[in-house]
Amino acid sequence: MSLEVRKLCKTFVNEHSGEKTAVLDAIDLAVENGGFVSIIGPTGCGKTTLLRIIAGLEVASSGDIFINGAKPAEPWKQVGFVFQEYALFPWRRVWENIAFGLEMKGVSTAERRDRAFDFIKRFGLEGSHDLYPRELSGGMKQRVALARTMITDPDIILMDEPFGALDSQTRSQMRQFLFDVWRQSKKTILFITHSIDEAIFLSQKVIGFSSRPATCSLELTIDLPYPRDVTTDTFNIYRRRIITFLDDQKA
Amino acid sequence: MQAILSKAKILFPLLILVLWQACSTIGLFPTVKVPSPVQIIAALQDLTVVGLPQGSILLFHCLYSLQRVAIGFMLALCAAVPLGIVFGWSEILRKMITPVIEMLRPIPPLAWIPLAILWFGIGLRSAAFIIFLGCFFPILLSTMSGVMSVDPVLISAAKTLGATRRQIFFHVLLPGATPSIYTGLRIGLGIGWMTLVAAEFTGVKSGYGLGYMIMTARDIQRSDLVIAGMAVIGCMGFILDGLLRIFESRALRWR
Numbered sequence: 325m326s327l328e329v330r331k332l333c334k335t336f337v338n339e340h341s342g343e344k345t346a347v348l349d350a351i352d353l354a355v356e357n358g359g360f361v362s363i364i365g366p367t368g369c370g371k372t373t374l375l376r377i378i379a380g381l382e383v384a385s386s387g388d389i390f391i392n393g394a395k396p397a398e399p400w401k402q403v404g405f406v407f408q409e410y411a412l413f414p415w416r417r418v419w420e421n422i423a424f425g426l427e428m429k430g431v432s433t434a435e436r437r438d439r440a441f442d443f444i445k446r447f448g449l450e451g452s453h454d455l456y457p458r459e460l461s462g463g464m465k466q467r468v469a470l471a472r473t474m475i476t477d478p479d480i481i482l483m484d485e486p487f488g489a490l491d492s493q494t495r496s497q498m499r500q501f502l503f504d505v506w507r508q509s510k511k512t513i514l515f516i517t518h519s520i521d522e523a524i525f526l527s528q529k530v531i532g533f534s535s536r537p538a539t540c541s542l543e544l545t546i547d548l549p550y551p552r553d554v555t556t557d558t559f560n561i562y563r564r565r566i567i568t569f570l571d572d573q574k575a
Numbered sequence: 576m577q578a579i580l581s582k583a584k585i586l587f588p589l590l591i592l593v594l595w596q597a598c599s600t601i602g603l604f605p606t607v608k609v610p611s612p613v614q615i616i617a618a619l620q621d622l623t624v625v626g627l628p629q630g631s632i633l634l635f636h637c638l639y640s641l642q643r644v645a646i647g648f649m650l651a652l653c654a655a656v657p658l659g660i661v662f663g664w665s666e667i668l669r670k671m672i673t674p675v676i677e678m679l680r681p682i683p684p685l686a687w688i689p690l691a692i693l694w695f696g697i698g699l700r701s702a703a704f705i706i707f708l709g710c711f712f713p714i715l716l717s718t719m720s721g722v723m724s725v726d727p728v729l730i731s732a733a734k735t736l737g738a739t740r741r742q743i744f745f746h747v748l749l750p751g752a753t754p755s756i757y758t759g760l761r762i763g764l765g766i767g768w769m770t771l772v773a774a775e776f777t778g779v780k781s782g783y784g785l786g787y788m789i790m791t792a793r794d795i796q797r798s799d800l801v802i803a804g805m806a807v808i809g810c811m812g813f814i815l816d817g818l819l820r821i822f823e824s825r826a827l828r829w830r
Binding site (some may be wrong): 379380381400401402404405407409411413415416424425427428429456457458472473476503538 | 589646726728729731732733734735736737738739742746747750755828830
């Protein structure tokens with residue numbers, strides 16, 4: 325399914341002082357069906373707010389969102405969300421976390437278990453099905469979180485800096501893992517990251533946000549064949565362009 | 576270290592008892608005012624076999640008190656936990672209800688005794704009502720704060736995974752508030768016991784109950800029986816709290 329955001333604005337109003345803060349200013353972006361688009365930009369520029377609005381967790385001040393050409397009434401039903409802080413339910417075991425969405429839909433326990441265990445196997449989580457989240461490493465937690473989102477089969481997956489809390493080695497493993505998952509599932513993915521390499525490695529298109537209020541100041545199509553190699557010269561050209569862009573935002 | 580600690584847990588209270596007995600034996604404590612541990616054990620035996628008043632044995636006093644606490648506590652639990660979750664969740668309701676709670680809460684449950692007797696008469700129902708009042712507020716406030724401490728990102732996650740409001744209530748807010756609810760239950764149960772005995776001082780005219788038993792012992796000026804009754808209350812409170820802690824550690828294995 326395709327995702328399109330048109331002229332989206334968001335202004336927060338402070339309840340007490342009435343002070344207004346513009347966070348998003350006329351954001352336009354599109355992700356085609358099965359596409360992978362990354363958003364990169366300064367910290368606190370409103371990237372998370374944009375994802376929350378697309379998922380229907382927050383309301384836009386103005387502008388429109390289209391999923392497959394239509395405005396969704398209940399976007400959270402079509403959209404999956406992977407959070408930076410994993411957001412696993414600490415009182416649920418791994419398989420129960422993964423099966424959460426199925427349980428909410430009223431799927432029987434036996435079927436939930438079967439399908440959750442299938443994901444546990446595919447996501448390299450064998451043997452950890454009965455563990456609680458506190459017993460998992462960061463990389464495993466994010467695999468569980470991704471499995472929990474994928475099992476509900478959303479049309480579009482929004483990922484809010486999912487690997488931000490991981491060490492660099494785990495991070496590059498997860499980058500590869502996400503790539504494989506995306507290629508197999510052919511999901512439409514909108515991905516927020518602070519890592520330039522992550523963005524170029526994964527995306528068909530990288531969008532650069534300016535500092536607040538955020539506008540789409542850079543739109544860079546990554547014209548490299550998959551799978552990509554981070555050590556090539558062409559990769560480095562893209563890298564340089566994004567670094568230059570981000571440096572300009574600071575100035 | 577662990578072994579020393581677990582021994583100390585038993586040895587320390589024993590040491591106090593031995594010192595107490597020693598002070599009584601050498602005449603440092605006047606036995607009419609402060610009976611010795613040995614006298615209290617004898618009094619306990621007396622209460623168990625003969626009973627006070629004669630024929631009303633300790634076991635029944637305990638069971639009646641336990642029944643009153645159990646009913647009051649269960650009622651408080653059934654009312655305070657759902658209300659606490661609702662008030663914890665809805666900011667509007669919470670703002671509306673907080674002044675009411677904060678005005679009712681400082682009123683000692685014992686101040687309700689006249690009304691309780693007027694409404695429910697003397698007996699089980701008014702005693703249970705008093706205990707209900709004692710248990711209700713700690714459970715309510717702990718549940719509320721438990722819900723408010725649930726990480727909002729978990730609610731967002733549940734929503735994007737297709738949970739309805741009702742499902743968020745039962746599958747996110749309730750389990751998320753459980754640690755705090757248990758704290759509230761333990762505080763509530765402790766206060767419930769305290770209120771029970773006082774409620775029985777005035778709210779029970781005859782029959783059974785540990786508070787009633789202690790008042791009877793006071794009337795016949797037997798401090799050994801009074802202290803024996805107090806010791807029984809302490810032990811029962813300790814055991815019940817221990818039971819709650821077992822449930823708690825089972826329910827919170829994920830922590």
